[in-house]
Amino acid sequence: MIRKIMVADDESDLLEMTLLRLKKTGYDAFGAEDGREALELARQLLPDLIILDIYLPFIEGDELAKIFKKDEKLKNIPIILISATTQSLEKKARECGADGFFLKPFDPADLVAMIRKFVPDGA
Amino acid sequence: MAYVFQNEKWGLLVRNKGDNPGGAGELRRRAEEIFLGKKAASFPEELVKLPPEEIERVFHKLRVHQIELEMQNEELRHAQEELAASRERYFTLYDLAPVGYITVSETGLILKTNFSARSLLGLVRGTLINRPFSKFILKEDQDSYYRHRKQLFETGGSQSCELRMVNLDGIFFWAQLEAAAMKDTTGAPVSLIVISDITEKKKAEEVLIELTNAKSKFTATVSHELRSPLATIKEATNLVLEGMVGPVNEEQKDLLGTAKENIDRLGRLINNILFFQKMEAGKTEYQPQPHDLNELIREAHRSALLLAGNRSSDMVMELENGLPVIKFDKDKILQVMINLLANAIKYSERGSIVTQTRREDSEIHVSVRDSGSGIKEVYLNAIFEPFSQVRDNQKSGTGLGLGISKEIILGHHGRIWVESEEGKGSVFHFTLPLSG
Numbered sequence: 001m002i003r004k005i006m007v008a009d010d011e012s013d014l015l016e017m018t019l020l021r022l023k024k025t026g027y028d029a030f031g032a033e034d035g036r037e038a039l040e041l042a043r044q045l046l047p048d049l050i051i052l053d054i055y056l057p058f059i060e061g062d063e064l065a066k067i068f069k070k071d072e073k074l075k076n077i078p079i080i081l082i083s084a085t086t087q088s089l090e091k092k093a094r095e096c097g098a099d100g101f102f103l104k105p106f107d108p109a110d111l112v113a114m115i116r117k118f119v120p121d122g123a
Numbered sequence: 124m125a126y127v128f129q130n131e132k133w134g135l136l137v138r139n140k141g142d143n144p145g146g147a148g149e150l151r152r153r154a155e156e157i158f159l160g161k162k163a164a165s166f167p168e169e170l171v172k173l174p175p176e177e178i179e180r181v182f183h184k185l186r187v188h189q190i191e192l193e194m195q196n197e198e199l200r201h202a203q204e205e206l207a208a209s210r211e212r213y214f215t216l217y218d219l220a221p222v223g224y225i226t227v228s229e230t231g232l233i234l235k236t237n238f239s240a241r242s243l244l245g246l247v248r249g250t251l252i253n254r255p256f257s258k259f260i261l262k263e264d265q266d267s268y269y270r271h272r273k274q275l276f277e278t279g280g281s282q283s284c285e286l287r288m289v290n291l292d293g294i295f296f297w298a299q300l301e302a303a304a305m306k307d308t309t310g311a312p313v314s315l316i317v318i319s320d321i322t323e324k325k326k327a328e329e330v331l332i333e334l335t336n337a338k339s340k341f342t343a344t345v346s347h348e349l350r351s352p353l354a355t356i357k358e359a360t361n362l363v364l365e366g367m368v369g370p371v372n373e374e375q376k377d378l379l380g381t382a383k384e385n386i387d388r389l390g391r392l393i394n395n396i397l398f399f400q401k402m403e404a405g406k407t408e409y410q411p412q413p414h415d416l417n418e419l420i421r422e423a424h425r426s427a428l429l430l431a432g433n434r435s436s437d438m439v440m441e442l443e444n445g446l447p448v449i450k451f452d453k454d455k456i457l458q459v460m461i462n463l464l465a466n467a468i469k470y471s472e473r474g475s476i477v478t479q480t481r482r483e484d485s486e487i488h489v490s491v492r493d494s495g496s497g498i499k500e501v502y503l504n505a506i507f508e509p510f511s512q513v514r515d516n517q518k519s520g521t522g523l524g525l526g527i528s529k530e531i532i533l534g535h536h537g538r539i540w541v542e543s544e545e546g547k548g549s550v551f552h553f554t555l556p557l558s559g
Contacts, residue, residue, distance in 0.1 A: 011351045017358035024367040055347065084350035085343050105354035105390055108361050 003119045004028045006045055008038035008061065009053040009082070014104075018051070021108055027119070035059025039067065042074055049119045054083040054092065065096040078118040082106070223318035226307075227256045229276065234313060243298070243320060245290030256316075261287040261295065271302070275314055279304050285321065297325040342400050349393050357386045384429055394458075395523045399509060402530050409534055411450040416487055416555070417442040417480055419453060423460035424478070430468050438464075441479045446487060449557055455531045456555070462524040463491040463551050471495025471548065486537070486554040494548040503541055528553075 005027045009015040015031045022029035030045060032038035035058040042050060050068065052061035059067070061081055068074040081098040083089045093101035100114055217224060223240030227233055233251045236244075244251060244259055260268050264286035271282040283301045290296065301317045362368055364379040371379070401407050420442060428435050460478075467476040474494030481488045498506060509526035532539040532553045543549035 011355060014351060014355040014358065017355055017362065021358065021362060021367065024362070084347040084354065104350050105357045105386070108358060108365075 002026070002028045003049070004030065004045060004047040005049045005051065005115070005119065006030050006032065006038070006042055006047040007051040008032040008035070008041075008056055008064070009051075010034060010056055011053070018111075021112070022115075025112055027115075033057075035061075035064055038064055042068065042077075043071075046073060047077060049078050049080070049115060051080045051082060051115075052098075054081060054085075054089070062092045062096040062098070065098050069097040080114065080118075223316075225256065225316045225318060227314045227316060229312050229314075231255050231257055231272075234307075240318060243290065243296075243318060244288075245292045245294070247291075259288050259290065261289055263287070268300075271300075272314065275302050275304050276312060285325075288318075296320055297322045338400070339406075342397060346393065346397050350390075353386060353390060353393070357383070357390075360386065387429075391458075391461075395527055398527055399523050402527070407530065407534060409452040409455060409531075411452050411535070413448045413450050414453050414456075415446070415448055416451070416456075416489070417446055419457055420460055420478055420480060420489070423457055423464060426457075426461055427464035427468065430465055434468065434473075437473070437475045439475050439477045441477060443479075443481050446480060446482055447557060449487060449555060451535055451555055452531075456535070459528040459531050459553065460489075460491075462528050463553075466524065466551070467491055467493035467495070467549075474548070482557075483554075485557050487557065488552065488554050490550050490552045492548065492550040497545040497547050498541065498543040498549055499545060500543075503543060506541060507539065 005022050007015060007018050007029060008031070009018065010033055012033060015033065019029040019031050030041060030047065032041045035056040038052065038056065039059065052064055054061040056064065065079050065081065068077065068079060078099040080100040080102060081089065081093045081096070082102040082104055084104045089101050089103060099118065102111060102114065218237045220237055220239060223243045224237040225233060225240045226235040232253050233256050236251050241251060257265055257268060267284055267286050271284045275282045281301060281303045283299070285297065285299050287295055288298045297320070299319050299321045302314045305313055305315055307313045360379055360382050364371065364376065364383065420440065424438055424440060428438065431438055464476065471493040472495070477492045479490045507525050507529040509523055529539050535555055537553055537555045539553040541549055541551050
């Protein structure tokens with residue numbers, strides 16, 4: 001069964017790259033560029049893993065994570081928080097209930113390794 | 124009453140009992156009394172009976188006494204002038220001091236003030252004497268004042284505090300109070316308070332805090348703006364390099380490999396600058412976890428091999444077996460090791476670069492030795508200062524690496540230093556304590 005991963009990042013170029021890599025790794029990848037879009041997409045898609053950038057327009061990543069964790073249908077989906085700033089990334093991740101965090105720029109191999117922990121390979 | 128003492132050299136030193144500036148006049152009157160007194164009645168007759176030599180002797184004595192009295196007068200006048208000058212000095216020192224002096228009784232009443240104090244408290248007319256000092260302290264800060272006052276009288280040690288005060292015009296100002304406990308002339312305990320207006324200083328502090336906050340916010344924004352595009356470039360490069368979008372030939376791999384190295388270099392640079400800014404703001408955080416130091420050094424070597432290029436055979440490790448696991452922030456110490464290795468590669472064109480680890484008493488000692496051109500003795504300390512680029516061949520770099528490394532090692536309660544000999548090479552050392 002092919003696994004679905006949703007990525008939310010307001011950097012459209014980076015979003016494109018990340019989605020491409022995930023697809024090439026064998027996952028079905030979907031992207032959202034702001035908090036509202038991410039919320040809608042998650043509810044529609046019910047992905048197997050969600051990757052959220054902290055800085056998202058409308059609803060920030062950590063706020064979104066809190067919402068997801070309270071939602072009946074979404075609370076069991078593992079969430080990885082990513083950010084370009086170190087400032088209390090770990091703290092924010094812990095506080096919003098995220099299951100992992102990553103600093104940009106990341107080593108793609110590392111990100112994939114972390115993803116594999118939560119979602120074993122698709123194809 | 125006047126006492127007359129003979130002074131061997133000059134004359135009389137008159138000591139007056141009681142504060143009598145007219146003491147000299149008193150002497151004269153007394154002298155006249157005696158002269159005109161009972162004894163005087165018989166005096167003229169006796170005088171006639173006296174032989175001439177006697178008379179001469181008596182006159183001589185009188186003359187001497189007269190001169191002595193005149194000199195004593197001079198001394199008195201001089202003493203008076205001194206007293207006046209002393210009073211003047213006291214007035215200047217106390218009354219005209221640029222800070223306020225206030226003497227407060229044990230019960231908190233103002234006993235004495237100088238000009239500055241009166242001016243600070245807004246007194247134009249009248250007096251502050253016997254007013255309660257606490258009236259001039261802002262209600263919210265009175266607690267602090269009373270606490271310090273209690274401590275002052277209990278311990279006798281001087282106290283200092285900053286608090287908000289209000290003057291007679293109802294205007295608030297920030298004041299620094301420094302108080303000492305003393306006893307007044309009756310032996311009652313009083314406090315001598317030095318009061319200065321620090322409103323300007325407080326304003327400056329506030330501005331500084333605002334600036335620091337603004338700077339942090341700026342840095343967070345900048346870091347985000349710099350790192351995001353870098354992440355994109357890195358991903359794009361990696362996707363092609365890993366063959367994910369089609370086969371890559373050797374030449375393409377080479378070029379992309381170079382691109383990737385430089386992306387990593389740029390990433391480290393951004394990290395350094397941000398870390399340095401945090402250092403300046405005093406906000407560095409370390410996450411010490413138990414790790415195997417030798418393992419970390421091997422990891423650092425793997426990263427450094429990319430920089431070493433065709434010199435990889437020069438990179439040697441001599442790691443002592445069985446080193447105890449100690450707590451340190453892995454990412455930060457990794458950064459220090461990569462920094463030292465990168466420097467060794469950069470500043471030595473040939474020769475081996477040897478990394479050693481040893482356990483020594485209560486610390487683990489790490490050293491990185493190169494056979495480069497060495498560092499001049501005068502620079503051995505300065506080299507750890509941020510932005511110093513003391514090595515003569517002016518190679519590129521921000522000059523932050525060692526400054527940050529030093530900060531990290533000190534933050535782990537270790538030591539860092541360098542030994543070097545010009546023309547022979549350098550050895551960089553750092554230690555990490557075994558406990559904590």
